[in-house]
Amino acid sequence: MLTDNIELIKHTFEESIPMHKFLGLKIVLLEKNFVRITVPFRKELVGDFRNNRWHGGIIATVMDSVGGVIGATRFTSLEDKISTIDLRVDYLRGAEPEAIMVEGKIIRFGNRILVARMKAFQNDTLIAEGKGVYNFVRMNEHLDNNDDEQSE
Amino acid sequence: MLTDNIELIKHTFEESIPMHKFLGLKIVLLEKNFVRITVPFRKELVGDFRNNRWHGGIIATVMDSVGGVIGATRFTSLEDKISTIDLRVDYLRGAEPEAIMVEGKIIRFGNRILVARMKAFQNDTLIAEGKGVYNFVRMNEHLDNNDDEQSE
Amino acid sequence: MLTDNIELIKHTFEESIPMHKFLGLKIVLLEKNFVRITVPFRKELVGDFRNNRWHGGIIATVMDSVGGVIGATRFTSLEDKISTIDLRVDYLRGAEPEAIMVEGKIIRFGNRILVARMKAFQNDTLIAEGKGVYNFVRMNEHLDNNDDEQSE
Amino acid sequence: MLTDNIELIKHTFEESIPMHKFLGLKIVLLEKNFVRITVPFRKELVGDFRNNRWHGGIIATVMDSVGGVIGATRFTSLEDKISTIDLRVDYLRGAEPEAIMVEGKIIRFGNRILVARMKAFQNDTLIAEGKGVYNFVRMNEHLDNNDDEQSE
Numbered sequence: 327m328l329t330d331n332i333e334l335i336k337h338t339f340e341e342s343i344p345m346h347k348f349l350g351l352k353i354v355l356l357e358k359n360f361v362r363i364t365v366p367f368r369k370e371l372v373g374d375f376r377n378n379r380w381h382g383g384i385i386a387t388v389m390d391s392v393g394g395v396i397g398a399t400r401f402t403s404l405e406d407k408i409s410t411i412d413l414r415v416d417y418l419r420g421a422e423p424e425a426i427m428v429e430g431k432i433i434r435f436g437n438r439i440l441v442a443r444m445k446a447f448q449n450d451t452l453i454a455e456g457k458g459v460y461n462f463v464r465m466n467e468h469l470d471n472n473d474d475e476q477s478e
Numbered sequence: 479m480l481t482d483n484i485e486l487i488k489h490t491f492e493e494s495i496p497m498h499k500f501l502g503l504k505i506v507l508l509e510k511n512f513v514r515i516t517v518p519f520r521k522e523l524v525g526d527f528r529n530n531r532w533h534g535g536i537i538a539t540v541m542d543s544v545g546g547v548i549g550a551t552r553f554t555s556l557e558d559k560i561s562t563i564d565l566r567v568d569y570l571r572g573a574e575p576e577a578i579m580v581e582g583k584i585i586r587f588g589n590r591i592l593v594a595r596m597k598a599f600q601n602d603t604l605i606a607e608g609k610g611v612y613n614f615v616r617m618n619e620h621l622d623n624n625d626d627e628q629s630e
Numbered sequence: 631m632l633t634d635n636i637e638l639i640k641h642t643f644e645e646s647i648p649m650h651k652f653l654g655l656k657i658v659l660l661e662k663n664f665v666r667i668t669v670p671f672r673k674e675l676v677g678d679f680r681n682n683r684w685h686g687g688i689i690a691t692v693m694d695s696v697g698g699v700i701g702a703t704r705f706t707s708l709e710d711k712i713s714t715i716d717l718r719v720d721y722l723r724g725a726e727p728e729a730i731m732v733e734g735k736i737i738r739f740g741n742r743i744l745v746a747r748m749k750a751f752q753n754d755t756l757i758a759e760g761k762g763v764y765n766f767v768r769m770n771e772h773l774d775n776n777d778d779e780q781s782e
Numbered sequence: 783m784l785t786d787n788i789e790l791i792k793h794t795f796e797e798s799i800p801m802h803k804f805l806g807l808k809i810v811l812l813e814k815n816f817v818r819i820t821v822p823f824r825k826e827l828v829g830d831f832r833n834n835r836w837h838g839g840i841i842a843t844v845m846d847s848v849g850g851v852i853g854a855t856r857f858t859s860l861e862d863k864i865s866t867i868d869l870r871v872d873y874l875r876g877a878e879p880e881a882i883m884v885e886g887k888i889i890r891f892g893n894r895i896l897v898a899r900m901k902a903f904q905n906d907t908l909i910a911e912g913k914g915v916y917n918f919v920r921m922n923e924h925l926d927n928n929d930d931e932q933s934e
Contacts, residue, residue, distance in 0.1 A: 414718055414761070416761060418738050433722060433759065434720075434722050441722070443759070452737075455747070457720060457759075
């Protein structure tokens with residue numbers, strides 16, 4: 327089990343994934359069903375040049391990463407993979423030119439299907455919410471079963 | 479009406495929006511209800527370092543831009559704005575390290591609400607689909623009415 | 631303002647909307663930004679005849695009604711209307727043949743756009759989550775403004 | 783393989799699923815990756831009593847059924863099951879008090895994951911679009927593989 331290898335996962339996601347490294351993404355808290363990620367503002371990421379606001383797609387990008395990060399805590403092999411099936415984002419307010427924080431929580435965890443609920447904040451103000459459905463591709467198929475866990 | 483100012487819109491989106499400029503996003507076709515955008519592969523955008531595949535969030539980013547680009551063809555003032563209400567992406571296959579093409583089509587156009595349907599391709603293979611709902615903030619409120627157009 | 635007419639809204643939604651009357655839908659709590667609805671099990675609503683479980687579409691139906699009910703608390707005229715722009719449901723577990731409870735909360739409220747977050751329960755177990763985006767069609771256009779409220 | 787048992791699937795979905803029987807749902811065309819369903823208007827399904835329009839949740843209900851119907855054509859055992867992971871509907875216009883037709887098409891088909899794209903019509907006018915992600919629970923696990931087919 328890699329569940330306890332939080333530091334390894336954190337390092338891999340921050341340093342080995344080029345998109346995350348470019349964003350300066352940091353995993354500030356990582357638990358079995360929960361992750362908190364921060365990303366500093368960077369001017370290349372502006373989508374609304376009249377107000378200097380973040381492109382909404384970057385918030386989607388960070389939300390998409392949530393499933394991969396939390397999913398990795400459940401890997402049973404270094405060959406396991408997570409792929410996104412679908413991602414949905416509700417934008418509640420424009421993101422100002424300062425850091426964003428994204429929190430993700432697993433709400434369904436099966437052997438194959440992972441569903442995460444995400445919230446994005448700036449200075450404690452909720453700016454967006456999201457959902458992601460992910461496919462867990464495990465190399466150890468003999469572990470396969472159809473039981474889901476849910477948490478709330 | 480700015481409807482005919484396709485070249486101005488194209489130039490503004492490609493050159494003045496920092497995120498688009500960073501991505502090297504090009505608007506290769508822009509009509510009243512349709513846009514085709516291309517983005518070259520770039521190694522900073524990799525999300526799966528084992529296969530050198532694009533981070534799925536960048537596909538979401540380009541899809542999110544669709545509403546803004548098409549919406550701009552309907553601006554009645556340079557002060558008009560488009561903001562994303564929600565965005566949804568279905569990922570059908572991993573995006574290989576080569577250019578992506580995203581097509582967007584308006585399926586609902588009201589004075590306030592714009593709904594777009596998007597498809598992403600690599601070499602004519604469909605790799606993702608999306609939907610975006612956008613809010614049209616018009617400065618000329620006297621033009622306001624509640625009629626929607628739909629196209630299919 | 632009809633804000634205080636909770637009993638009128640409750641009665642109208644339960645008795646005058648044929649779908650709600652057929653479902654036996656009850657509004658058990660209605661506040662400015664929150665609603666709690668219950669629907670008893672009824673055998674015509676079964677979708678999985680091997681397990682006698684509810685058709686998931688009925689959970690979507692009750693979630694869809696959330697926006698209409700809460701939106702009505704903000705009507706400024708009896709001619710105001712709410713229409714659904716989009717609805718998304720995540721199913722977390724099958725719904726057993728017993729009553730369901732759906733809670734809805736407004737997370738964005740503008741003069742035109744209403745966004746609600748919904749949760750469905752059976753006996754305190756979360757069985758589904760949803761989001762709805764609604765269009766507020768107000769007859770008193772002079773009240774129109776673009777300010778959004780968000781709550782969390 | 784049950785693939786050829788179109789008549790059996792059609793009969794089961796129309797007659798044995800209580801919700802479908804109540805709706806008077808008819809499967810008018812069923813192929814390997816495509817289904818066309820019709821549902822007659824019925825006054826218990828009205829959601830907007832001022833205009834006698836269908837409750838939008840019923841359109842979601844019929845869309846949700848699409849995955850089950852098409853998925854059944856791929857059953858390898860009578861014990862196989864399809865469950866909905868998530869469902870999304872974009873409403874483009876109100877549904878008048880007359881029959882609706884829903885078409886569904888598989889856009890991704892793996893051993894475990896099924897993704898369908900749906901469109902709803904009244905008299906050839908598109909009134910809503912949807913997407914559904916479904917989980918294929920197969921009893922014959924030895925057939926399991928991770929290969930997806932996509933069609934467009």
